[in-house]
Amino acid sequence: MSDIFPVNGMDSVVFAVGNAKQAAHYYSSAFGMRLVAYRGPENGSRDEVAYVLTSGAARFEFRGAVRPGTEVARHVAEHGDGVIDLAIEVPDVDTAYAHALAQGARGLSEPQVLEDEHGKVVVAAIATYGETRHTLVDRSNYSGVYLPGYLPAEPLVAAPDVKNGRLFQAVDHCVGNVELGKMDEWVEFYKRVMGFTNMAEFIGDDIATEYSALMSKVVADGTRKVKFPLNEPAISKKKSQIDEYLEFYGGPGVQHIALATNDILGTVDRMREAGVDFLDTPASYYDDPELRKRIGEVRAPIEELKRRGILVDRDEDGYLLQIFTKPVQDRPTVFFELIERHGSLGFGKGNFKALFEAIEREQDLRGNL
Ligand SMILES: [Fe+2]
Numbered sequence: 001m002s003d004i005f006p007v008n009g010m011d012s013v014v015f016a017v018g019n020a021k022q023a024a025h026y027y028s029s030a031f032g033m034r035l036v037a038y039r040g041p042e043n044g045s046r047d048e049v050a051y052v053l054t055s056g057a058a059r060f061e062f063r064g065a066v067r068p069g070t071e072v073a074r075h076v077a078e079h080g081d082g083v084i085d086l087a088i089e090v091p092d093v094d095t096a097y098a099h100a101l102a103q104g105a106r107g108l109s110e111p112q113v114l115e116d117e118h119g120k121v122v123v124a125a126i127a128t129y130g131e132t133r134h135t136l137v138d139r140s141n142y143s144g145v146y147l148p149g150y151l152p153a154e155p156l157v158a159a160p161d162v163k164n165g166r167l168f169q170a171v172d173h174c175v176g177n178v179e180l181g182k183m184d185e186w187v188e189f190y191k192r193v194m195g196f197t198n199m200a201e202f203i204g205d206d207i208a209t210e211y212s213a214l215m216s217k218v219v220a221d222g223t224r225k226v227k228f229p230l231n232e233p234a235i236s237k238k239k240s241q242i243d244e245y246l247e248f249y250g251g252p253g254v255q256h257i258a259l260a261t262n263d264i265l266g267t268v269d270r271m272r273e274a275g276v277d278f279l280d281t282p283a284s285y286y287d288d289p290e291l292r293k294r295i296g297e298v299r300a301p302i303e304e305l306k307r308r309g310i311l312v313d314r315d316e317d318g319y320l321l322q323i324f325t326k327p328v329q330d331r332p333t334v335f336f337e338l339i340e341r342h343g344s345l346g347f348g349k350g351n352f353k354a355l356f357e358a359i360e361r362e363q364d365l366r367g368n369l
Contacts, residue, residue: 005099005195007090009225010171011137012052012059013257014085016075017329020064023081024051025156026328027060030274031259031336032160032167032267037146038153041066045149048072052146052153056169058259059146061085075131081329083254086128086174087135088226096136097124103193108133118144126193129178129186129230130252160270167267168259172339173218173227173347177245177255183215183232190219190228199227201347204234214242218347229347231255241360244368249333256324258337258347264321265300267338268308277326279362281309294350295319299342313350318343322351332366 017023027033037052039045047070050063063084065073075084090096093111101107109125119142125135145152159165178186190196196219203216213234220227233240245255261267268278285291286306295312298305298319305312310323321340327333339348363369 003195003222005090005096005193005221006092007088007194007221007223007226009057009089010059010174011087011089011135011139012061012085013083013171013174013254014061014063014087014135015081016072016079016084017062017064017081018076020049020051020062023062023064024053027053027062028156030271030276031055032162032165032270033058033060034155034159035153036155037150039150043149043151050150052150055166055259056164058168058171061146079131079250079253080248080331080333082249082334083132083174083257085125085133085135086228086254087137090136090138091140093122093124093136093138097126100126100136100193105189105193109135114148116144116148118142118148121147123147128189129176129182130249132176132253162263162266162270167270168261168338170260172258172260172337172341173229174257175229175231175255176252177231177242177249178252179246180233180235182252183217183230186230187217187219194221196221196226196228199224199345201229201349203349203352213240216347224345239363239369241363244363245333248331254334256335256337258322258339261338261340264310264323264338264340265304265308268310268323271325271338272308276328278309279324279326281306281311285311311348311351313344313346313348315344315346317345320344320346320348322348326362332363332368 033053033055035053040049048063050061052061063072097111106127108127111124114121121142122138125133160167199218199220201218213236214231215234216229216231218229231242233242295314310321313320319342323338325336327335
């Protein structure tokens with residue numbers, strides 16, 4: 001079967017934030033990212049500043065308002081800092097956009113060619129859940145640093161003292177939270193509009209805890225480069241972490257971005273030193289004799305994982321190591337995951353119970369459980 005909606009991979013994750021200048025510093029100093037491009041009033045962007053940072057193949061853009069009454073300012077006032085765009089690189093924007101609209105997607109921006117002395121970029125945008133969008137980008141005829149209108153910029157801090165100077169190498173997956181009963185609708189949207197297919201991982205009642213529950217399904221493109229898990233709250237005795245997100249974000253949106261690292265132990269150590277908070281994992285998670293049976297042999301001693309709170313999961317293809325940060329802005333909304341894969345194509349289903357228990361302790365401290 002030919003791929004009806006071919007994608008090259010994630011292009012960038014775009015955040016609207018209250019203070020892009022400080023966000024650029026945080027993601028430089030704490031996430032080891034490298035500032036590569038900028039636009040602002042100095043080069044013709046009168047209403048907005050934008051800082052573009054990379055770490056390997058991962059690219060984040062942070063946009064902030066420089067005056068009241070702008071779209072970015074409105075978005076931040078409503079949702080707090082959050083993700084406004086999961087941009088996807090495609091080989092042919094016109095075809096992809098036409099296909100998406102024919103399949104019922106809402107168009108936000110018709111295909112247009114952006115041009116400067118470094119070449120051409122074609123972009124278009126479609127709407128997804130909440131106020132989130134997917135910009136479709138073809139940058140195959142462009143040699144500039146990011147997009148026309150952006151200037152090259154120098155790193156803000158020295159690169160982390162690790163191999164290749166990066167704490168992570170790529171975006172692994174991007175997770176959306178949607179309202180109760182809407183998960184399957186959005187799964188169908190990605191199947192219909194982008195030709196994505198379900199990945200095996202499905203999370204239902206079997207991972208509900210006594211207090212909190214969610215349902216989750218994963219859709220991905222044929223090459224598995226773009227992976228979008230979708231969560232909805234599940235009925236439970238107390239407030240689901242998804243309900244908390246929906247309340248504080250003010251609707252559906254991106255819950256977490258998973259960052260692929262090839263040395264999760266070193267990355268966690270450096271991020272902790274720089275002040276990033278990670279979810280605690282109960283000691284009982286590591287002391288449980290079932291864990292050793294479940295995960296088998298992994299590349300680091302369990303004591304080293306326990307010391308850092310790193311979780312382990314195994315499936316028929318291999319295993320993965322993962323850990324979650326606490327929310328990275330004032331609202332209890334967006335957070336990050338670090339993931340080190342060793343064959344496993346999963347998302348840590350076996351860890352959900354342990355993770356929920358950790359998240360719920362935090363939620364309880366905020367009085368929202
Ligand atoms: Fe994840």
